[in-house]
Amino acid sequence: MVKAGIITFLGTNCEQDTKHACDYLGWESEYIWQNEIIKKKYDVIFLPGGFSYGDHISAGRIAKLTPAVKSLPIGKSLIVGICNGFQILTEAKLLSGALTHNQNMHFISKICDLEFMNENIKLPIAHHQGNYTGNVTEEVILRYKHNENGSDERIAGIYNRKNKIIGMMPHPERAVFKELGLTDGIKIFKFIENEI
Numbered sequence: 648m649v650k651a652g653i654i655t656f657l658g659t660n661c662e663q664d665t666k667h668a669c670d671y672l673g674w675e676s677e678y679i680w681q682n683e684i685i686k687k688k689y690d691v692i693f694l695p696g697g698f699s700y701g702d703h704i705s706a707g708r709i710a711k712l713t714p715a716v717k718s719l720p721i722g723k724s725l726i727v728g729i730c731n732g733f734q735i736l737t738e739a740k741l742l743s744g745a746l747t748h749n750q751n752m753h754f755i756s757k758i759c760d761l762e763f764m765n766e767n768i769k770l771p772i773a774h775h776q777g778n779y780t781g782n783v784t785e786e787v788i789l790r791y792k793h794n795e796n797g798s799d800e801r802i803a804g805i806y807n808r809k810n811k812i813i814g815m816m817p818h819p820e821r822a823v824f825k826e827l828g829l830t831d832g833i834k835i836f837k838f839i840e841n842e843i
Contacts, residue, residue: 648674648675649669649673649690649691649840649843650673650674650675650688650689650690650691650696651669651674651676651677651689651691651692651693652676652677652678652679652685652687652689652691652692652693652724653665653669653676653677653678653679653692653693653695654678654679654681654692654693654694654695654712654716654732655678655680655681655695655698655744656681656697656700656713656731657681657697657699658670658697658698658699658700658812659695659696659697659698659699659731660696660697660698661695661696661697661729661731661818661821662678662695662697664695664818664820665693665695665729665820665822666678667772667823667824668677668818668819668820668823668832668836669693670714670823671823672823672833672840673681674837674840676734678747679692679715680715681699681710681713681714681715681716682713682714683714683717683718684714684718685715685718685719685720686718686728687689688720688723688724689720689724690724690725690843691724691725691726691727691839691843692719692724692727692728693727693728693730693732693736694716694725694726694727694728694729694732694733694734694735694736695729695730695731695820696729696730696731696732696773696818697730697731698731699731699735699763706796707720707731707735707736707737707739707746708735708736709735710731710735710738711735711739716735716739719741721810721811721812722742722809722810722811722814723811725811725839725842725843726741726810726811726812726813727810727812727813727814727815727819727839728812728813728814728815729815729816729818729819729820730772730773730774730777730808730815730816730817730818733746733814733815734746734776735806736812736814737814739818741783741807741810741812742781742805742807742812742814743778743780743781743782743783743784743785743805744763744781744782744799744805745779745780745801745821746776746777746778746779746780747780747817748749748775748776748778749774749775749776749777749778749780749796749797750778750796750797751768751796751797752821753775754771754773754774754775754789755772755773755774755775755777755795755796755829756773756783757771757772757789758770758771758772758794758829759771759772759792759793759795760792760793760797761789761790761791761792761803761817762789762790762791763788763789763804763834763835764788764838766834767792767836768834769822769829769831769832770810770817770818770819770821770822770829770832770835771817771818771821771822771829772795772803772816772817772818773818773828774796774816775833777795777796777798777804777816777820778794778797779798779799779802779803780798780799780817781799782797782813783799783802783805784807784808785805785807785808786805786806786807786808787802787804787805788804788805788806788813788815788819788838789802789803789804789805789815789816789817790802791803791829796816798835803815803816804816804817811842813825813839813842815835818832819831819832819833819834819835820832823836825830
């Protein structure tokens with residue numbers, strides 16, 4: 648059984664969605680508070696979406712200093728940052744590049760078309776600082792079909808296989824239950840499960 652830890656920060660708002668998705672897939676999941684030093688062994692650790700510390704200063708800039716982030720078991724557990732979690736991982740320099748304000752300077756909340764591992768899928772996005780910029784050194788695993796926010800090369804998600812770190816702006820945890828109208832998020836979770 649997959650053991651998942653979900654870090655919660657002050658301002659996180661997608662931890663429950665992430666846990667519901669993990670539980671639905673039959674994984675064993677639990678929350679990790681931001682001030683905990685991670686000592687337990689997890690197969691995957693999620694940094695979920697939301698607005699850690701209210702995005703004061705810049706998205707993810709304060710959360711990167713928390714004990715949980717500083718004690719991430721790099722190269723041991725698979726680490727997945729979703730939306731704000733991706734922002735935290737780039738701020739902590741655990742993934743290359745940076746996530747800056749959307750090209751149109753507006754908050755974007757919509758369902759968008761994406762290219763994922765040679766397949767077209769649909770996932771929700773909801774961000775103000777999702778514009779990926781910089782020299783990507785990781786594998787690009789998600790691209791916007793239509794560049795939603797101005798990201799370089801339409802980048803929506805990247806994967807550092809060596810360090811076992813994934814970052815993505817779309818929200819797969821919001822696209823798992825058919826009652827919500829989307830189930831393509833399951834493909835992301837299955838990909839994560841296969842990478843463990």
